[in-house]
Amino acid sequence: EELRIARRIQESLLPRQLPCSPWLCAAGGSIPSRQVGGDYYELRAVAPGCYAVAMADVSGKGVGAALLAALLQGMFVAAPHTRLPMEETLARVNRFLIERTGGEQYATVFYGLLEESGRLRFVNAGHPPLLRLGRGGLERWMAKAPPLGMLEEARYTVEEVRLECGDRIVLYTDGLTEARNAEGEFFGLEGLERVVREHRDAGAEQLYRALLGAVQEFGEGGEQPDDIALLVLEFRGGT
Numbered sequence: 001e002e003l004r005i006a007r008r009i010q011e012s013l014l015p016r017q018l019p020c021s022p023w024l025c026a027a028g029g030s031i032p033s034r035q036v037g038g039d040y041y042e043l044r045a046v047a048p049g050c051y052a053v054a055m056a057d058v059s060g061k062g063v064g065a066a067l068l069a070a071l072l073q074g075m076f077v078a079a080p081h082t083r084l085p086m087e088e089t090l091a092r093v094n095r096f097l098i099e100r101t102g103g104e105q106y107a108t109v110f111y112g113l114l115e116e117s118g119r120l121r122f123v124n125a126g127h128p129p130l131l132r133l134g135r136g137g138l139e140r141w142m143a144k145a146p147p148l149g150m151l152e153e154a155r156y157t158v159e160e161v162r163l164e165c166g167d168r169i170v171l172y173t174d175g176l177t178e179a180r181n182a183e184g185e186f187f188g189l190e191g192l193e194r195v196v197r198e199h200r201d202a203g204a205e206q207l208y209r210a211l212l213g214a215v216q217e218f219g220e221g222g223e224q225p226d227d228i229a230l231l232v233l234e235f236r237g238g239t
Contacts, residue, residue, distance in 0.1 A: 018043055020204075023116050023237030024051060027208035031175075031228040038065025038107075039173045039229035040073050046080035049116035055127065055229055057173040058107045065105075065227075068097075072107055072148075080113070090123050090148065090156035097149030106149035110171055116237045118163040123156045128177065129189065131170040133196055134163075140189075168207060169233040170196060175226035176211075179219045187218050204234035 018026040026043050038058030046052045054076040058065040072093070079089045090111065097106065110130065112122030124130060126147030129140040145156045163169075172192070179187040195214045199207050211230060 014040065015043055019045070019051070023049075023235070024114070025204045025234040025236065026231065027205040028171075028229070028231035029208070029212065030230075031224075038069045039175065039227040040069045041171070041229050041231045042073060042076060043231065043233075044077070046113070051114050052076070052080045052112070053114060053122075053171070053231070053233070054109070054111045055171045055173065055231060056107050056109045057127070057175075057227070057229070059105050068101075068105060068107065072109070076111060079111070086111070086113070086121060086123060086158050087156045090125060090145075091154070094125075094148045094150075094154055094156070095152065098152050101149060103149065106147040108143075108147045108173075114163070114233070114235070118165075118167075118235060118237060119160065120163055121158050121160045123158055125156060126150075128172060128174050131193065131196060132161075132163075132167060133170070133200060134167040138193060138197060163235045165236060167235045168202075168204065169235070170207070170211070171229075171231040171233075172211075173227065173229045175224070175228035176215055176230060178226055179215050179224060179228070181218055181220070187215055191218065204232045207234075208232040 014030060018028060028041055030039055030041065038060060040056055042054040044052055056069060056072050058068045075093055108126040110124050110127040112120055114120045123145055124143040125145045126143050129142050132139040132141060146154045177187055177189050177192055195211050199210045202210060208230060
């Protein structure tokens with residue numbers, strides 16, 4: 001009963017409705033491997049013409065990972081309003097996790113700010129490669145910083161790119177690429193990229209459903225070893 005309550009609370013902390021504005025549409029979801037999980041995502045307006053986007057994957061599973069994920073979620077919801085530089089925000093969260101968990105738990109995190117102009121400033125802290133699908137094809141953006149809660153001296157340098165109208169961004173946790181079928185084979189990053197290429201003309205909602213359907217079809221008959229979070233952003237602006 002307590003796990004069921006925790007599951008309902010965790011679901012209530014996720015975005016109830018993702019935006020679909022003239023310049024940004026999004027679709028996403030989270031699927032825990034147990035009744036509660038350590039993955040979460042967030043997308044919310046923090047200023048006119050600016051959204052904060054976050055995704056995290058806490059090490060471990062079950063209630064402990066879910067509690068730490070909820071703590072991180074609260075921190076990143078508050079982060080845009082503190083006026084601290086993004087790199088300092090990540091450094092402070094990193095130190096907090098090390099102090100409170102003694103390095104026994106860590107989290108891979110993607111955190112960014114996307115503006116209506118297409119300017120995207122972000123930090124990828126040990127998170128799986130972000131995918132960008134645009135007119136130039138499919139790109140991988142690899143992590144350039146370690147996970148939070150792992151190294152006290154870690155530095156979190158902010159990267160900046162400019163999105164073009166029609167670009168789609170795919171964010172996910174490693175539970176998606178590590179989904180297994182009945183033979184024990186992994187869905188893998190190559191499988192993920194194949195589905196993205198096959199749906200190169202799809203919008204956010206259609207691409208999200210295609211990816212989720214492909215993973216579920218692939219894993220039919222196999223045990224899902226990890227939580228899955230998936231978020232697709234479709235940028236329609238560029239002023």
